[in-house]
Amino acid sequence: MLGHKLFHAKCNWVDKMKKWLLLGITLYSTNLAAFPHANPVPGGIAVVPVAPLSDPLPIVQYGNQRVTVVAQGNQWIALVGISLDAQPGSQRLSINQGKPASFQIGNKQYKTQRISIKDKNKVNPDEESSQRIVQELKVQKQVKTRFSANIKADLNFIKPVPGHDTGRFGLRRIINSQPRNPHSGMDIAAATGTPIKATASGTVLHIDDFFFSGKTVYVDHGSGVISMYAHLSQILVKPGDSVQQGDFVGKVGSTGRATGPHLHWSVYLNGQAVDPSLFLPPKN
Ligand SMILES: [Zn+2]
Numbered sequence: 621m622l623g624h625k626l627f628h629a630k631c632n633w634v635d636k637m638k639k640w641l642l643l644g645i646t647l648y649s650t651n652l653a654a655f656p657h658a659n660p661v662p663g664g665i666a667v668v669p670v671a672p673l674s675d676p677l678p679i680v681q682y683g684n685q686r687v688t689v690v691a692q693g694n695q696w697i698a699l700v701g702i703s704l705d706a707q708p709g710s711q712r713l714s715i716n717q718g719k720p721a722s723f724q725i726g727n728k729q730y731k732t733q734r735i736s737i738k739d740k741n742k743v744n745p746d747e748e749s750s751q752r753i754v755q756e757l758k759v760q761k762q763v764k765t766r767f768s769a770n771i772k773a774d775l776n777f778i779k780p781v782p783g784h785d786t787g788r789f790g791l792r793r794i795i796n797s798q799p800r801n802p803h804s805g806m807d808i809a810a811a812t813g814t815p816i817k818a819t820a821s822g823t824v825l826h827i828d829d830f831f832f833s834g835k836t837v838y839v840d841h842g843s844g845v846i847s848m849y850a851h852l853s854q855i856l857v858k859p860g861d862s863v864q865q866g867d868f869v870g871k872v873g874s875t876g877r878a879t880g881p882h883l884h885w886s887v888y889l890n891g892q893a894v895d896p897s898l899f900l901p902p903k904n
Contacts, residue, residue, distance in 0.1 A: 654776035655692060656699060656898045661728035663790045665894050666700040668723045670715055679716040685890040686767045687713065688844040690775065701889030704790055704802045730790035730802065735879060742832070742877040743796045749831060756830050763826045763838050764846055765891035771842030774820040777899040778865060780849060781816055781872060781883050783808045789895045804893035805848070805886035812853050812881040814872040818863040819847050819885070819899075827855050833884065834876025837869045850884040851875050
């Protein structure tokens with residue numbers, strides 16, 4: 621009987637030590653870990669605690685899309701990408717263990733941008749181009765919704781080229797007087813040929829030459845975090861290549877539908893384009 625009690629006392633002591641050790645490791649890694657800023661609006665990120673870190677990694681879904689989950693503090697946190705055309709209101713996340721979680725989408729009105737494009741076929745594509753666009757949309761959807769579950773997300777981001785963010789993320793666009801999809805990335809002004817750095821470590825997921833995005837590179841940063849670099853003059857990587865943060869993936873250009881040389885940089889979470897500036901220190 622006494623032995624039994626001692627055994628339990630010892631177990632409790634070991635458990636407590638384990639908890640303290642885990643807490644210590646967690647605090648240590650939290651201080652080092654990069655983390656996007658929460659901004660739960662269309663085109664932003666909801667940061668939602670979903671389970672204590674003592675639980676196994678939860679599998680979280682938003683609609684039918686798996687959501688990036690990372691450790692922070694003593695919790696598992698879901699980083700939910702919110703669609704640019706989402707409506708404000710309450711949203712639900714399903715979790716494989718325990719109760720669902722919810723979050724609120726706030727209101728955000730993006731300004732309207734009017735652009736003039738000389739190449740008329742890039743605004744009102746002919747039949748052949750339209751078929752090409754439909755095919756490319758399928759490829760793009762598949763690529764941006766990739767979820768590499770066995771790779772921990774690398775959220776330690778840098779700006780891919782130095783230069784001015786022209787502040788166009790989310791703008792509703794009127795091109796040659798016709799409404800078009802909202803702008804789903806950050807445009808950074810840079811000269812043709814400027815080398816483009818991988819924003820974080822990862823694996824080159826796809827390269828292509830698209831009708832609208834021109835020469836494009838996608839990098840998979842693990843667990844549903846994907847970056848995309850568009851309108852390149854040159855691509856310097858191939859699918860399957862491992863890249864470290866800062867490795868060159870291509871050079872700035874103006875291929876596809878672009879008004880001039882610049883880098884279009886997109887970041888996807890659960891397949892939704894979110895504002896890349898949320899991953900950078902303020903005023904980057
Ligand atoms: Zn752009």
